[in-house]
Amino acid sequence: MAAFVTRFAPSPTGHLHRGHAYSALSAWTAAQQARGRFILRIEDIDRIRCRPEYEAGVFEDLAWLGLSWEAPVRRQSEHMEDYGRALRELAERGLVYRCFRTRKEIAQATLSAPHGRMDAFRGGPLAAAEEARRLEAGEPFAWRLSLEAAERALGGFERLAFVEEGEGPGGERGEVRVRPELGGDVVLARKDVGVAYHLAVVVDDALQAITHVIRGQDLFEATHVQRLLQALLGLPAPVYRHHRLLMGPDGKRFAKRDRSETLRELRARGMTAARIREELGFV
Numbered sequence: 670m671a672a673f674v675t676r677f678a679p680s681p682t683g684h685l686h687r688g689h690a691y692s693a694l695s696a697w698t699a700a701q702q703a704r705g706r707f708i709l710r711i712e713d714i715d716r717i718r719c720r721p722e723y724e725a726g727v728f729e730d731l732a733w734l735g736l737s738w739e740a741p742v743r744r745q746s747e748h749m750e751d752y753g754r755a756l757r758e759l760a761e762r763g764l765v766y767r768c769f770r771t772r773k774e775i776a777q778a779t780l781s782a783p784h785g786r787m788d789a790f791r792g793g794p795l796a797a798a799e800e801a802r803r804l805e806a807g808e809p810f811a812w813r814l815s816l817e818a819a820e821r822a823l824g825g826f827e828r829l830a831f832v833e834e835g836e837g838p839g840g841e842r843g844e845v846r847v848r849p850e851l852g853g854d855v856v857l858a859r860k861d862v863g864v865a866y867h868l869a870v871v872v873d874d875a876l877q878a879i880t881h882v883i884r885g886q887d888l889f890e891a892t893h894v895q896r897l898l899q900a901l902l903g904l905p906a907p908v909y910r911h912h913r914l915l916m917g918p919d920g921k922r923f924a925k926r927d928r929s930e931t932l933r934e935l936r937a938r939g940m941t942a943a944r945i946r947e948e949l950g951f952v
């Protein structure tokens with residue numbers, strides 16, 4: 670087994686921009702330096718937002734940047750069974766519960782909490798009879814991780830940590846203690862999507878034997894819940910290297926939601942891959 674395996678795991682919901690190039694080049698360069706392996710994974714579980722033309726764009730843009738990756742490329746939408754199995758395991762052990770609340774109800778519940786945050790919801794299962802009634806009525810629900818059950822299963826979160834070799838947004842480095850309460854009872858599966866990002870990503874990082882997760886600081890906080898899921902599922906914990914986020918000239922970060930210039934637009938305007946690499950600090 671290679672001692673160093675890293676990955677770039679884009680979701681094909683838009684064309685790649687400089688921020689993606691920075692992430693991909695960071696992971697690829699680290700693999701080269703360590704004489705390790707570089708894996709490209711397509712995270713396309715959200716069938717509504719992901720499109721084939723964006724996936725084709727990922728391959729085109731990365732090849733243009735001069736990267737190479739292992740084949741075949743794992744496409745998450747083709748492996749839903751793997752994530753379903755992990756979810757069933759959590760369900761059988763009582764670590765997840767069905768949540769029937771609507772987005773609006775969640776927002777209201779978290780607003781009234783002392784440090785209300787939309788994504789830090791904590792609830793619990795309904796009484797069996799009420800749950801049966803709602804299931805019978807065909808009401809949609811999401812599977813949420815129960816932090817309470819997780820804490821019981823692990824005998825507390827005190828010893829849970831991950832290793833940060835890069836830097837978190839608050840300068841976090843070294844051994845970082847996991848704080849699951851940051852994310853609350855996160856959603857691990859929904860009726861429409863089947864599985865949520867956190868669960869799919871930890872299953873795949875383990876299946877692909879990823880030793881180093883190299884990605885932007887926007888995902889630093891996600892590492893807390895991901896490390897918790899690894900512990901619950903008995904999966905190995907990779908080392909994390911979060912990198913700074915690239916800012917555009919307006920001081921805002923490059924994101925596909927904005928109209929930041931995509932790599933394909935830059936290419937069409939005559940920008941060369943060598944210049945992009947240089948601009949991003951990879952010479």
Ligand code: GLU
Pocket residue numbers: 677678679680712870883884888
């Ligand atoms: N698919 C995620 C994204 O596009 C990244 C997942 C990860 O690197 O853990 O933001």
